[in-house]
Amino acid sequence: MPHPVRSPLPPTTRRRRHLRRALTALTAAVASVASVASVALVVTAVPTAVAAAVATAAPAAAPAAPTAATANVPVVGVASGKCLDVSGASTSPGARIIIWPCSGHSNQAFTATAAGELRTLGGTRCLDVAGSSTTRGAVVQSSTCSGGANQKFDLRTGTTGAATGATVVVGRQSGLCLDVTGASTASGAFVETWSCNNQGNQAWRTTLSADTQPPSAPTSPRVGGLTCRTVTFAWNAATDTVGVTAYDVYHDGQLMTSVGGSTLSTSLTVVPGATWGLYVNARDAAGNVSQASATVTIAPPQCQVDTTAPSVPTGLRGTASGTTVTLTWTASSDDVGVRTYDVYRGGSRVGTVTGSGATPPVTTFVDSGLAPSTTYAYSVTAADATGNVSARSASVGVTTGAACASAVCGVAQVATDTDIPWGLVTLPDGSVLYGRRDARTLVRLDPATGGKTTVGTVPNVSGTDGEGGLMGLAVAPTFGSDPWLYVMHTSPTDNRIVRYRLTGTGTGLRLDTATGQVLVSGILRNKYHDGGRLRFGPDGKLYASTGDAQNPDSAQNVAGLNGKVLRLNPDGSVPSDNPFGSYVWSYGHRNPQGLAFDSQGRLWEQEFGNSVMDETNLIVRGGNYGWPACEGTVGTCGTTGYIAPKRTYPTSEGSCSGIAVVREALYVACARGARMYRAVISGDSLTSVQTYFAGTYGRLRTVEPAPGGLWLTTTNLGDKDSTADNSDERILRVTLGP
Known part of the structure; x- marks a missing residue:
């Protein structure tokens, strides 16, 4: 039922607001003319140090001008014929949202972002439910964009009543609809949230739709002025249907800095003697992120000549x-x-x-x-x-003593490979099936002899010039009678989960590509942060880890598939008990990879941090693990609703990928840390943490249970490109103690 009407604003207040709107419009017009007049004078400065590099590159293109018809558009009430409006065109956080006669001003222009925001006032403010309230009658206001759940909305098409064919705006956090108080049609009537009822005061006419088109990848990345401490990195502009608003600069998957959309170079602080791969992504106002530019490798020199060796230990x-x-x-x-x-x-x-x-x-x-x-x-x-x-x-x-008395009793090299062994499973006959990430092939390994046979090539796999490609593998407990192989891989357009039947046995095992089924598609891909691990749970469901595709906001968007742990039925359908009615099982993850279940049926997850710490999490249904607000325990992690990790590791001692649980101990394989951790699972804590193989075998990628122990793979060469057969890796069998 309609609720009580609030009194409209007095005439004097309305006249003052009309005047302020007129002044705002005049100011905007003057600024627009000034901007046009100065276009010919705008030059993106490139430091002298990069002049030579710039001269040899393609000319820098100017950033694209906004052209999308669905950006900065009005939202008109069906019942009132009036526009959604930021009261008084105020830019102060907390300004009320009202309805007002349509004027075409910026305080009545909205853009929907891929993250679910409704931005206004030129994209500088977001529609916001005050106090993150989930109760009926909550104030709707304009506020500084925070990425919070109270600023996320879904645009739905009405199917009944006065809302038929119109747009209904639903708050993601509350499930309540954007509503004109008391079904009023008067100018100045407030907007709030209320139970969705398909009445005309909750129905809106608009061409508004989310901008889901990412910018093009920046081109011609180049460096100049390299010293032991700094380098200047430059690139050519990306293009976008609406407009590039920012560039994010990374080295090897780690965010270094972000600059504005009109800036095409930046000075970076580097580490003497460290070899880094620099690249840049473009980002638009809707939060869409481009694919990465090509990588430029740098090797800063030492800051001083040093020919003196350390003393002998x-x-x-x-x-x-x-x-x-x-x-x-x-x-x-x-x-x-x-x-x-x-x-x-x-x-x-x-x-x-x-x-x-x-x-x-x-x-x-x-x-x-x-x-x-x-x-x-x-x-x-x-x-x-x-x-x-x-x-x-x-x-x-x-x-050594007469017998093994520790957790790890032996290590044997079973095989080597010239590509990256990434996904690995043990088949019922005791043989091992592993995927070669960049070569895109599957190999059967006989543990007894070390003999290898090629099982097949997975179709449609694409590299990312980073860490994408052929990633996670899984087989169901029913594999003996239903021999499906589940694969997660990067395609030319996305990351996806597929399955294929395996035929034959022993050395005759083959991948039947004609049986291929795409179970999940549309998982965003990028150079790094593609996730990729698969694991069947004791509930018979398939779990998958997905990275944020270098778009941190995607991790908090439960309507998307990135920065998540997903859960699906073996046939690709959505389980009826999933928390959000989609594949999403947990969210707020940066680049999760390791997945493992303990004897209690609980899911543990291993996740890459950015530059401070990695984390091991105990995953719960519908849990929010905090990224990008939290990296491990750093950031605004005290926010209610964020689940803290069970253990963190400095990135210099971590960058851990795969995990496995054997006899109530969690084993973690680390790349940059070049080690394996072992931790005892005690209740919901990880205790008695020990370090093994620190530097013995180099970077470790995958650890999986094996009869009597573990399988462990290395990832030392070529793991940051998509070039096949440029590696020299090991597959190790670890024997565990009693």
């Missing part, structure tokens, strides 16, 4: 516990600073302990999975950031 000593050896030594000294220690067993390097520019490396190392009753000789060298290496320390001999 001293005091090396070791102790054995079963088949595990723990080494300690006295730190080396250096005129600049020790960056790494390399640990040698006999003549072979078996580990690397790494520090940062600010923190020296620790002076301890654990060597696991050794043979029982065997004496090993160890030595250590120190290196600085320039690459000067000390002589080896004095050798120390350590004899």
